[in-house]
Amino acid sequence: MNDFLFTQVLTELEDAVGRENCSTSEIDKVTHSVDYFWLSRMWADRGRRMPEADFVVSPKDARETSKVMKIANYYKIPVTTWGGGGGTQGGAIPVAGGILLDTKRMCEIYEINEEGMYIECGAGAIYKHVEWAANERGYCTMHYPSSLTCSTVGGFLAHRGIGVVSTKYGKIDDMVLKMEVVLPNGDIIETSPAPKHAAGPDLNQIFIGSEGTLGVITKAQMRIYDQPETRRFRGFLFKDLSSAFKASREILQKFKPSVMRLYDEAETASLIKKIVGVERKGAFMNVAYEGVKELVDVEEKILLSTFKKYGAEDLGSEYGEKWWKEKITFFYPGHMMDLPQMFGTMDTIAPYDKIEKIYRAMKEAIETNFPQAKFIAHFSHWYEWGCMVYDRFIIDGKDVPEDPREAMRLHNAIWNLGVRTAIANGGVVNDHHGVGIKLGRLMKEQYGPAMQVFEGIKKSLDPNGIMNPFKLGL
Amino acid sequence: MMNISEKAKKTIDSCRFCWMCRHVCPIGNATGQERNTARARALGSSLVARGAEEIKVIAANVYECALCGACTNNCVTGWDPKTFIIEERREIILENAAPEYIKALLKKYFETGNIYGKKADGIPETAYGGGEEILFVAGTDAVVNAPENAVNALALIKKAGERVSFIKNQDSGAALYFLTGKTRETEEAAKRFAEDIKGYKKIVFYDPTDLALVSHEYKEWGIEISGNAVSFNEYLLYLTESGKLKPKKSGKRYSLQDNYAYARDLDDAETGRKLIEKVGENKDMLLCGKEANFAGSLIMNEYMPEVMKKVAENRWRDAINSDCETLVTESPSEYVMLKKTEPEGKRVITVEEMLAENL
Numbered sequence: 001m002n003d004f005l006f007t008q009v010l011t012e013l014e015d016a017v018g019r020e021n022c023s024t025s026e027i028d029k030v031t032h033s034v035d036y037f038w039l040s041r042m043w044a045d046r047g048r049r050m051p052e053a054d055f056v057v058s059p060k061d062a063r064e065t066s067k068v069m070k071i072a073n074y075y076k077i078p079v080t081t082w083g084g085g086g087g088t089q090g091g092a093i094p095v096a097g098g099i100l101l102d103t104k105r106m107c108e109i110y111e112i113n114e115e116g117m118y119i120e121c122g123a124g125a126i127y128k129h130v131e132w133a134a135n136e137r138g139y140c141t142m143h144y145p146s147s148l149t150c151s152t153v154g155g156f157l158a159h160r161g162i163g164v165v166s167t168k169y170g171k172i173d174d175m176v177l178k179m180e181v182v183l184p185n186g187d188i189i190e191t192s193p194a195p196k197h198a199a200g201p202d203l204n205q206i207f208i209g210s211e212g213t214l215g216v217i218t219k220a221q222m223r224i225y226d227q228p229e230t231r232r233f234r235g236f237l238f239k240d241l242s243s244a245f246k247a248s249r250e251i252l253q254k255f256k257p258s259v260m261r262l263y264d265e266a267e268t269a270s271l272i273k274k275i276v277g278v279e280r281k282g283a284f285m286n287v288a289y290e291g292v293k294e295l296v297d298v299e300e301k302i303l304l305s306t307f308k309k310y311g312a313e314d315l316g317s318e319y320g321e322k323w324w325k326e327k328i329t330f331f332y333p334g335h336m337m338d339l340p341q342m343f344g345t346m347d348t349i350a351p352y353d354k355i356e357k358i359y360r361a362m363k364e365a366i367e368t369n370f371p372q373a374k375f376i377a378h379f380s381h382w383y384e385w386g387c388m389v390y391d392r393f394i395i396d397g398k399d400v401p402e403d404p405r406e407a408m409r410l411h412n413a414i415w416n417l418g419v420r421t422a423i424a425n426g427g428v429v430n431d432h433h434g435v436g437i438k439l440g441r442l443m444k445e446q447y448g449p450a451m452q453v454f455e456g457i458k459k460s461l462d463p464n465g466i467m468n469p470f471k472l473g474l
Numbered sequence: 475m476m477n478i479s480e481k482a483k484k485t486i487d488s489c490r491f492c493w494m495c496r497h498v499c500p501i502g503n504a505t506g507q508e509r510n511t512a513r514a515r516a517l518g519s520s521l522v523a524r525g526a527e528e529i530k531v532i533a534a535n536v537y538e539c540a541l542c543g544a545c546t547n548n549c550v551t552g553w554d555p556k557t558f559i560i561e562e563r564r565e566i567i568l569e570n571a572a573p574e575y576i577k578a579l580l581k582k583y584f585e586t587g588n589i590y591g592k593k594a595d596g597i598p599e600t601a602y603g604g605g606e607e608i609l610f611v612a613g614t615d616a617v618v619n620a621p622e623n624a625v626n627a628l629a630l631i632k633k634a635g636e637r638v639s640f641i642k643n644q645d646s647g648a649a650l651y652f653l654t655g656k657t658r659e660t661e662e663a664a665k666r667f668a669e670d671i672k673g674y675k676k677i678v679f680y681d682p683t684d685l686a687l688v689s690h691e692y693k694e695w696g697i698e699i700s701g702n703a704v705s706f707n708e709y710l711l712y713l714t715e716s717g718k719l720k721p722k723k724s725g726k727r728y729s730l731q732d733n734y735a736y737a738r739d740l741d742d743a744e745t746g747r748k749l750i751e752k753v754g755e756n757k758d759m760l761l762c763g764k765e766a767n768f769a770g771s772l773i774m775n776e777y778m779p780e781v782m783k784k785v786a787e788n789r790w791r792d793a794i795n796s797d798c799e800t801l802v803t804e805s806p807s808e809y810v811m812l813k814k815t816e817p818e819g820k821r822v823i824t825v826e827e828m829l830a831e832n833l
Contacts (some may be wrong), residue, residue, distance in 0.1 A: 025531075026527070026531040027509050027514075027518055027531055027532055027534070027535045028507070028508070028509055030517065030518055030521060030527065030531070031508045031509050031511075031513075031514035031517055031518060032508055034491075036491070036493065038575035041491050044490075044517065044521065045520075046524075047521070047524035048526065049521075049526060049527060054696045058506055058507065082508065084493060084496065085493070085508060085513075086493045102506070102508055104506035104507070104508070105505075106506075107506055115739070122754060124506060126496065128497040128499045129497060129503075132760060132761070133761060133795065136760050136795045136796055147493065149493075149494055149495070149496065149497040149498075149548075150492075150494060150496050150497065180770035184809070213818075234519075277620030287732075328494065328550070329550050329551075331494065332492065332494060332549070332550045332551040333491075333551055333553065334488070334551045335490050335551065338491065339491070
């Protein structure tokens with residue numbers, strides 16, 4: 001873009017959001033160029049600059065967002081939406097330049113509706129702030145991912161996030177009642193007043209997981225819950241994963257624990273040993289059950305008797321309580337994998353008849369083809385019909401190519417193999433981190449001709465293709 | 475390239491990819507700007523350290539940190555982003571890369587003795603009473619921006635039958651340290667101050683920021699204080715517990731606005747609460763003690779007043795959401811910022827005002 005046109009667009013954006021909320025400064029561009037995606041971090045770690053936006057704008061609400069979208073749509077300038085920037089898939093990186101739309105000024109808590117049991121807030125609110133707002137009235141949000149303190153409501157919705165008590169309370173897509181969205185043409189729309197209905201397809205679910213490719217979520221009504229009267233933990237040691245799957249499937253037909261985390265032998269021997277202190281061979285599982293005390297008493301009896309049938313050793317409540325206390329510690333520097341290591345989480349989900357097969361196939365594929373990689377996994381979001389595997393590969397820094405292009409080549413080859421193995425065995429591209437630029441190429445392999453449904457929606461809503469280019473395979 | 479310590483470099487390399495503390499930054503929460511996070515500051519710094527960016531690019535952002543330590547307190551693994559921020563301020567000054575508004579504050583400091591460029595004559599020397607053993611240091615912020623608070627504090631001390639001494643030099647070096655880090659000028663100011671407060675048995679610091687500097691940085695720089703340095707809160711507690719001040723229990727409800735220097739730097743979130751319990755009932759906000767989310771810096775108010783106003787408004791929102799009516803402040807700067815933004819039906823008072831209204 002020539003200097004004249006650039007300045008013209010800049011003044012229009014300044015008019016839309018206020019001069020102080022429209023930046024072309026180096027610091028704003030740099031800090032919005034690296035998110036939690038390993039490749040972006042590696043690139044910066046080696047002193048290289050990631051692709052940067054030309055303009056960084058921070059609208060305060062849907063009205064200002066609409067103005068930005070109209071400008072972008074007219075000049076056909078790419079728009080990449082940024083919430084907390086904590087995504088692992090590169091979804092928030094402005095790879096095509098253009099406008100970076102940071103949502104964090106849209107952080108207002110508009111209403112705490114105790115009758116309807118929801119909080120209406122701006123999509124840029126950090127979820128921990130929503131949790132605090134709920135806590136101040138004696139409620140809670142029950143959305144507790146490791147990124148609770150750093151990611152926004154809109155960010156979680158845009159990539160279908162999930163928290164550690166999901167087995168009882170659901171994913172983010174189960175927690176939203178209604179949303180306000182600004183379309184690429186600048187129109188402001190609202191989804192239906194209630195999330196369950198027979199008034200056509202679910203508008204919420206069209207935009208949830210769309211990763212900023214169809215519009216910008218600007219406001220949402222998120223569910224709140226009563227604080228549980230009691231929350232109890234129980235640690236178990238299974239001799240192998242197979243018996244743990246059978247026990248868990250059976251328990252899910254009876255009641256829903258809040259936390260269910262089953263660690264494979266490798267993760268039990270590494271992270272769990274380091275942080276929770278379990279030094280035993282086998283597959284460690286931590287279960288939490290909570291709610292009204294009388295019900296929890298009954299659930300505990302059912303849990304203990306069911307798991308006993310499958311040979312689980314009862315380790316008591318100590319490890320589980322320690323895990324709960326330390327559940328975010330795993331992600332701090334020094335505990336989490338970090339550069340110069342190469343690492344990634346290939347979370348996928350499948351029904352019980354496939355999940356163990358997927359895990360074993362992915363483990364074998366990665367360990368055979370990339371012997372320098374360590375493979376660890378846990379299973380932490382469970383349903384009556386199946387569960388999610390959170391499998392990670394880790395490569396020591398000494399085995400990571402120094403040349404960043406070669407490092408990218410190795411990284412992408414591992415991801416291709418891992419995710420293709422998951423898909424071939426009945427899994428899905430991703431469970432709760434999203435797709436971004438990291439996995440976009442694999443979406444067509446996942447969906448085949450079904451991809452045209454997404455492409456059709458994209459073409460209809462965003463005919464100029466300005467929204468988050470090169471993400472989600474769209 | 476920056477000439478910063480290994481500790482600062484290590485902190486940068488840990489913080490640059492860690493997102494965990496962004497929710498607690500009072501500045502970031504007020505601006506909604508990505509650059510106002512420990513991660514973003516560290517990322518910018520790491521690019522400078524790697525030669526991929528120039529220091530002038532990060533300079534303004536480095537001055538958008540209040541050094542309140544909320545991020546440090548929140549870090550499970552003990553990293554302290556303040557470490558590299560304060561060292562970078564020194565580098566920025568030495569490289570002559572500071573924003574013009576920072577240079578202007580420093581110019582005022584060297585011309586008038588304080589960064590506000592105002593006269594420091596709001597507290598009459600007679601208010602001190604002329605004691606010889608106890609020195610009362612109001613500090614620059616109070617002397618220049620809230621002299622009436624310091625006068626009230628001194629009146630309360632007089633009521634207790636105590637006489638405290640006055641010195642002209644009220645500058646511990648805290649403002650210079652905030653703006654320039656540990657420079658020669660900061661150390662000289664600190665040494666002058668240490669010299670001027672020599673000979674007193676007890677030194678009562680009205681401003682927690684001054685006490686924190688004297689307690690930590692002075693020690694690190696090898697500057698000794700001859701007397702016993704205590705906070706104004708501790709002194710008030712001594713006056714009440716020794717019976718020199720006899721406040722009555724009124725049953726009123728107060729909420730302590732925990733000052734970050736007290737709660738985090740000096741690890742004292744209790745004395746203020748004990749003082750409240752002498753006269754009424756303490757009603758805490760959700761975010762209190764070490765988790766208190768406020769940084770009412772009058773220095774930053776000089777160059778980013780709109781943001782600081784929003785920071786104070788956010789704190790009032792916390793108070794309102796926690797159903798708190800009267801905030802009790804422990805620092806002159808926080809009092810000034812909260813007073814400016816006081817919502818209808820709420821009030822902010824100083825800890826000495828609280829005691830005085832219950833005598």
